[in-house]
Amino acid sequence: MPGTRKLPREFYTRSNVLTVARELLGKLLVVPAKDGTRTSGFIVETEAYRGPQDRASHAYGGRRTNRTETMYGIGGTAYVYFVYGMYNQFNVVTNVNDIPHAVLIRALEPVEGIKMMRRRRGQSDHNLTNGPGKLCIAMGIDRKLDRADLTGKEVWLEEGQRVPRSRIVSGPRIGIDYAEDWIDRPWRFWIKNNPFVSR
């Protein structure tokens, strides 16, 4: 059984979203199913979104709408939104209140509840959680979890595997071709050679 320590609030409220995005690698994301079964996976790919200054962020320019309001909450809140007419995306809000930084979780390495993931996905092997939309389906994450407290009982993170700095790689973020000079910032982080990284 993997570690059982929930990450504390202070992990999320730190001011450097890039640091948090890197340190999220190897952490265990846990969502209990209705019947109590744990579904979980190690985080193997993340992307940082730096609020007002970052053209790729939903909160660019301080945009504050019903959807983006979640990101203005305290670090350690779940930001779940709907894209492309059929997928949800799971993000971790970072920093203190009113600073809308967040980290998109792009891929997991499945750990617990794999049978349930297969059933939900209708796929198997390396195709269960290797993408931001796929992992939400596999883990049962939808907009009901938007604004959930990550130190609470619906969804949380635990200490997982230690990832040495030398195994972490970075590169440009995916799917943000509209972001002009922010397109090439290497704010996507993943674990080198991990077979569950997206694409």
Next chain:
DNA sequence: TCTAAGATGGGT
């Protein structure tokens, strides 16, 4: 292995 296209609905 790869590329192309369609699905599908909320946000602005």
Next chain:
DNA sequence: CCCATCTTAGAA
């Protein structure tokens, strides 16, 4: 009209 995507089909 735009999207922080995924699947399937068909080519090679």
